[in-house]
Amino acid sequence: MTGRDDRIEHVGIDETEALTLNEVCRILELRTEVIRDWVAEGVVQPSGRRTGEWRFAPREFERALRARRLQRDLELETQSLPLVLDLLSEVERLRRRLRVLEGRFFE
Amino acid sequence: MEFKDYYKTMGVEPDAGADEIKRAYRKLARKYHPDVSSEPDAEAKFKDIGEAYEVLKDPAKRKEYDQLRKSGWRGGEEFRPPPGWERGGFRDGGGFESWSFGDGGGFGERGFGGRDAGGFSDFFETLFGGARRPRQRPQKGGDLRARVEIDLETAFSGGKRRISLEQPERAPDGSVRSGARTLEVTIPPGMTEGRQIRLAGKGDPGPGSAPAGDLYLEIHIRPHRLFELDGRDVHLTLPIAPWEAALGTKVSVPTLAGKVEMNIPAGASSGQRMRLKGRGLPGKPPGDQYVLLKIVTPRPASDEQRKLYERMRDEFDFDPRAGLEAKR
Numbered sequence: 001m002t003g004r005d006d007r008i009e010h011v012g013i014d015e016t017e018a019l020t021l022n023e024v025c026r027i028l029e030l031r032t033e034v035i036r037d038w039v040a041e042g043v044v045q046p047s048g049r050r051t052g053e054w055r056f057a058p059r060e061f062e063r064a065l066r067a068r069r070l071q072r073d074l075e076l077e078t079q080s081l082p083l084v085l086d087l088l089s090e091v092e093r094l095r096r097r098l099r100v101l102e103g104r105f106f107e
Numbered sequence: 108m109e110f111k112d113y114y115k116t117m118g119v120e121p122d123a124g125a126d127e128i129k130r131a132y133r134k135l136a137r138k139y140h141p142d143v144s145s146e147p148d149a150e151a152k153f154k155d156i157g158e159a160y161e162v163l164k165d166p167a168k169r170k171e172y173d174q175l176r177k178s179g180w181r182g183g184e185e186f187r188p189p190p191g192w193e194r195g196g197f198r199d200g201g202g203f204e205s206w207s208f209g210d211g212g213g214f215g216e217r218g219f220g221g222r223d224a225g226g227f228s229d230f231f232e233t234l235f236g237g238a239r240r241p242r243q244r245p246q247k248g249g250d251l252r253a254r255v256e257i258d259l260e261t262a263f264s265g266g267k268r269r270i271s272l273e274q275p276e277r278a279p280d281g282s283v284r285s286g287a288r289t290l291e292v293t294i295p296p297g298m299t300e301g302r303q304i305r306l307a308g309k310g311d312p313g314p315g316s317a318p319a320g321d322l323y324l325e326i327h328i329r330p331h332r333l334f335e336l337d338g339r340d341v342h343l344t345l346p347i348a349p350w351e352a353a354l355g356t357k358v359s360v361p362t363l364a365g366k367v368e369m370n371i372p373a374g375a376s377s378g379q380r381m382r383l384k385g386r387g388l389p390g391k392p393p394g395d396q397y398v399l400l401k402i403v404t405p406r407p408a409s410d411e412q413r414k415l416y417e418r419m420r421d422e423f424d425f426d427p428r429a430g431l432e433a434k435r
Binding site: 009058 | 133136137269290292293300335342
């Protein structure tokens with residue numbers, strides 16, 4: 001085990017890397033039917049037309065991560081997930097705007 | 108370790124029914140869910156609530172917990188499990204705290220992280236650890252999370268960030284201690300606040316020949332001295348002199364890519380916003396830079412200057428508050 005602490009692993013973040021349906025299912029530990037359902041309901045949006053060609057970009061995967069957390073922790077219905085996710089993004093956007101504006105007017 | 112008062116955490120009486128507990132959980136979960144809440148300590152609170160619910164919703168666990176309460180244990184007391192509770196051994200990393208820190212190499216960067224959410228307290232692990240998920244052999248190593256703070260310049264042009272991850276390591280004699288791993292992460296240009304990046308296979312090593320877990324980086328961008336960030340858009344407040352606003356001029360404006368020239372139109376006002384297209388964070392599409400004009404008025408420092416202002420007052424037939432007059 002000597003020298004282990006000195007070893008530095010180099011990793012890159014690849015924003016162009018997209019995941020297949022099977023990869024998303026494996027990572028999120030969800031059945032393919034669940035993700036198919038999510039795509040049908042607009043929870044996540046892969047690129048590619050047929051299921052076999054689906055690719056989930058990093059931001060879509062993040063949305064899926066969040067959807068899983070919300071569904072698991074708050075027991076939300078699938079149909080409500082797109083709305084909840086969109087509203088949360090909107091709230092975040094508004095909070096950021098508010099911070100920018102507050103920074104200006106109360107400096 | 109501390110004896111946890113799960114009833115207090117849940118805000119219910121010890122004789123609360125299952126329905127009441129479920130209602131209480133849902134209400135608190137909506138309030139403190141880290142994806143929803145803006146409370147500063149939402150994550151810790153949510154974890155406490157999840158742990159309390161895990162025990163109180165399960166009749167078997169609740170019964171065991173109630174037995175301890177009956178024998179006199181109360182929240183906040185230093186708890187040592189009675190002999191019968193020992194379930195012995197090192198369980199699945201249970202209760203093993205982990206954190207990481209960036210050594211930053213002079214950048215002053217730091218981050219911290221830990222096991223993926225769902226790690227319960229030592230108290231819980233001691234009581235129920237062995238009985239949690241009826242678990243098959245784990246199929247992969249645990250996922251790790253690390254918070255990475257970068258500055259706006261790095262978000263703009265990319266860069267490298269070092270993070271250290273602590274993880275349990277089994278020594279040859281079977282004892283467990285913590286070891287450190289250092290990762291140097293190459294961050295591409297265009298990272299935005301709150302991104303969660305998955306680095307496959309960079310979590311805990313898997314047991315035996317099982318694959319390693321994943322590492323999730325949570326990106327946070329530190330506040331900047333000049334620029335405010337809104338997604339990929341960058342905002343800057345630009346001070347200008349009254350005569351610059353009145354007459355129009357060309358000014359040099361800082362952007363993340365360096366200075367650019369910008370035209371201030373004649374008759375500009377405070378609060379007017381101008382856009383420098385594509386000068387925000389890179390991406391598809393790239394963000395813009397918004398420049399908010401702010402007229403800064405110098406105080407007259409000499410008689411000459413005062414006279415200049417007085418002449419302006421007399422020369423201009425100007426009522427800035429004309430719009431405030433009540434319309435008849």
